[in-house]
Amino acid sequence: MMLEQKAFLSGNEAVAAGVRLARPHVIAAYPITPQTTVIERLAEMVEDESLKAEYLNVESEHSALSACIGASAVGARTFTATSSQGLLYMAECLHYASGGRFPVVMMNANRSVALPWNIYGDQRDSLSLLDCGWIQAYAENAQESLDLIIQAYAIAEHPDVLTPMMINLDGFVITHTYELVSLPSQEGVDAFLPPFQTVNKMDLDHPMSLAFTAGPAYNQAFKQLQHQAVLSALKVILDTEERFGQLFGRNYSGLIESIHCEDAEFIIVTLGSVAGTVKPVVERLRSLGERVGLVRIRYMRPFPDREIRKALAGAKAVGVLEKDISFGYEGTVFTNVNSALMRSKVIQPRLLNFIGGLGGKDISVADIERLFLRLKSPDDGETVGFI
Amino acid sequence: MNYPLRQNSFKPPEKLADYPVGTAFPAGHLVDTNASWRSRRPVIDAEKCSNCRICWLICPDGVIHNTTPGGLEIDYDYCKGCGICAKECRQNAIHMENEGI
Amino acid sequence: MGNRQEKKISIRNLSDREFFYGHKGCPGCGGSLALRLALKVFGERSYAVVPAGCMSAVGFIFPQMAFTCNAIISTFPGTASMLSGVAAGARALGIKDFHAVGFAGDGGTADIGLQALSGAIDRHEKIIYICYDNEAYMNTGVQKSALTPAGARTATSPVGNRLRGAVTQKKPMFEIVAAHGVDYAATASVGYPLDYLRKLEYASQVDGTSYIHVFTPCPIGWGYETSDTIAVAKNAVDCGLWYLAEFSNGRFTLTHNPSEFISVQDYLLGQSRFRHLQEEDLQGIITMRDLKWSNIHREWFS
Structure with a gap:
């Protein structure tokens, strides 16, 4: 070294x-x-x-x-x-x-x-x-x-x-x-x-x-x-x-970084700096016994579809948090994650799309905690929402 | 050679592995001719030609070559028959003939 | 600034090698002649940068490659910026004795490529930029550019009850380039090939940016016989609608100063793009020509 x-x-x-x-x-x-x-x-x-x-x-x-x-x-x-x-x-x-x-x-x-x-x-x-x-x-x-x-x-x-x-x-x-x-x-x-x-x-x-x-x-x-x-x-x-x-001596985790996903029921998928806000929330909720996890996408192209399927395989609900929207539909990261999961043979988790941070709007620790609560709450039929 | 010739042996790529890396291909690689564009062909009268080479200078396709000693030769594979050489020849040593298609 | 070489370039010492051969340019294409002659002067150690336009469309159709020297198609606005990159890359790699030469049409120069050209001149990039001016977007079917002359019929400057062809004057690219304080600029015409060759040779020795604006008639777009390209290019100069000039060391000079002009009417009405013009239009064009020449004589020779 x-x-x-x-x-x-x-x-x-x-x-x-x-x-x-x-x-x-x-x-x-x-x-x-x-x-x-x-x-x-x-x-x-x-x-x-x-x-x-x-x-x-x-x-x-x-x-x-x-x-x-x-x-x-x-x-x-x-x-x-x-x-x-x-x-x-x-x-x-x-x-x-x-x-x-x-x-x-x-x-x-x-x-x-x-x-x-x-x-x-x-x-x-x-x-x-x-x-x-x-x-x-x-x-x-x-x-x-x-x-x-x-x-x-x-x-x-x-x-x-x-x-x-x-x-x-x-x-x-x-x-x-x-x-x-x-x-x-x-x-x-x-x-x-x-x-x-x-x-x-x-x-x-x-x-x-x-x-x-x-x-x-x-x-x-x-x-x-x-x-x-x-x-x-x-x-x-x-x-x-x-x-x-x-x-x-610095090791990276490939196309995604996956934290506590092995047994996680509720997972947030995101990319960029906001992952740094999600990580301490995941650790705190874990310490309270919540089975939560984080996937940080490191590469959007080529898209890590296999890695995403593997990381999300056991989840009950997944929230894709992104600072993006394709107007009239949903976030582009969500589209890509959804497409990766659709190729899976296993049961689909419930998928939600959280759009936030547009134009620099702050995404706080409290916001992330609310997102995990949302993932755990019953399906209200809404898939895409602004935070 | 001062100009490229048609590559008669070229085989178009069939599978992906036959394609070039990126968009880079050898320069001066000709696989077909322009002869069929022509309805008239310029013909040089060697008797009248003074070898001033004006025709060579102003040919947009560069198809007039001094490959024969003291004289000029037209590459009919790539001549399009525009007639500039005949028009500009000061000796009237080039005339256009119908291709008779 | 390079020193002007004393050995005069001529038909006798011009290279026999062809660097643009077997291309799919239209019969009688003035632009391809301008390009062919330029590469004969610049030689095998040239990197040609050719934006979207006639010369790229006819020169690089896989697997038919008409350039025999190194050449690359740039984006339409990107001739001068890609030239800058080619020159910088070659310099950084320690490559010596090369020419980075751009060949852009009138639209690629005076319209969409002007920003990049301006920047390259500002940086005094060691590049040679040739604008082959056939006075419209020919490759796409003859649409008006900023270098289309007043009165010319194109597909986007039609002739009808209200309009009689282009209503704008030809943009003064040579003067615009000169106003940057460019290291060398010249106008030329394929109707005066030896004058053009001499300017090409000078440009090849300039330590900085060179710009040559060469007048290159287009038989298809202008509506004349394919055999007449050289004659039309010469007549444009002889009737005073185009001029042969240079700019270096801050000074303009004429390299050809006609004592009298041939008929503007004959030049214009010999091309179908101008055949709709009426007497008042022709007089207007002559008035603009005379104004230009009086400016040339007053400003360049004062």
Whole structure:
């Protein structure tokens, strides 16, 4: 195990520290609250040469990702960061990066989407883009954010995957909260993360045509390959976490984190920082003899459907708590969890969808306690509700 | 060769494993020709040609080559018959002939 | 700023290699000629970035790849931003002696791509940006762009009882680019290929951003015979509706200064997109031309 330093960092600063350790060649970014301190720290690192990279102050988020794709297309390792409206402004390039299999790594500060304008955290920005072909991970705290950034390059650039990856941090709650963070050593990260190698690039010795057109006879095959690539990440994520744990001593639990689910009757499924609020409630209720549990989804794509089925197999009622809604239906996380359970042969638990935290609305310990009470109360026919 | 030739041996991919990684494919990879687009073909009169190469310069498809010593040759696989070369030839050394389809 | 090379580029020393071959461009396509000639000048160590538009649509249809150098399709708005990334990536990887060259159409440059182009010029990215201007969105079926000239009939600037084609003036892209303080900018026409080649060669030596706006007639969209592309491109210059100029070191210069103009009417009425124009429309176009030239003479040579 490599020696590590400790530092008191915000989530954004932890991301910047992780990016520096991963040694990207090109960083292109455009400022948006609450992402800004990531790209400010990176600009300073490039200025003082503690990070040797090309830093492009581009004119939009669209250009930020477009520039990263261009750099990736000559074989460079790239990073960008954005949030909310900026992520949506990138939307065309998100599909472009995944379709072209350019393993760009991006940090997204989860933030509400206008209108009404709001700079605080919810997850409607990234969850509305689940279908764009990116691997999507959701961090719970600054340490996990840093570790995910380093792991992201190993996952995204893996030859079986070769797919861009988005690390999501709840706006302000993670991006701007300071924690004591362990910083892996540079030599450790260098050992963990080999230089980016790919045949999917322009090469002056072997000229290539990239990002081409494929008509109806061929197009779907490329899409099948893309689907296979994202599914391949299921295994690559586990292998990567294992290697990471061996080198740095921090072990992660794969695509979900499951707490007390083995015998739990009532389980909350959520993602991101709110899991940190649920955990102490689960522990307190457990100490009172309640059979409750928590599933924290760490990856929304590829979706951990097997892990979810296994974790929820014995539950009587499950509440999916999310900072998102697909207007006119239900939360997108709920749709995904429900779909995973529908593939199960065992009896379905009762499923409820709790929509909360939109535009930064606080989700308190008392709220979580009420949600567990709701799960235990008789079915009132309502499935989706705002908290 | 200064220009690519049609790859007669190319087999279209049949299974997923035959497809390229990402969207990257070797440059200058031609599998079909443009000859069928043409209703007229330019013909160079070697007697009149002064080898000034204006036709080569301004051909949008780049299909006029100086592969023969002192003379020019048209790659009819990729000539579309636009007629620019005949129009711009200062020696009137190129005329257009109907393909007779 | 690079030094202007003394060896003059000519038909005799232009490369025999073809870097854009077997493409599916329409017969007589001016844009594909502009692209072909540019890559002959820039050579095999080029990374071509081509956004959605005619040249990407005709050049990269799997498994038919018409570029023989490295090339990539960018998003429609993303020519200059992807070029910036390609150049930065290559630099960071220690790759030397390369050209990052963009080929965008008029809509891809003056409309949807203007933001990214502006940013790249602002950063003085070491890139070469070629705008091949065929004065409308041709690939999608001839719709009006910001570079469609006044009076031109397109599918979205129709001719009817109220309107007679495009009602806006052609956006002055060359001057807009120059106003950024770009390292090098030029206008060109495929009707004057040697002038164009010379500007390409200069651009290849500039240590910063180069922009070349090349006039590339489109027989399908404009309505003239496929054999007339070079003639139409030359006539546009000779009648004064297009001009051949350069901008470097903060100064504008003409590289071709016609002492008199040929007939604007003949140029316009030779194309079906202008054939509906009435005498007053033609006089209006001539008035705008004369105003432009008086501005050129007053502002560029004062």
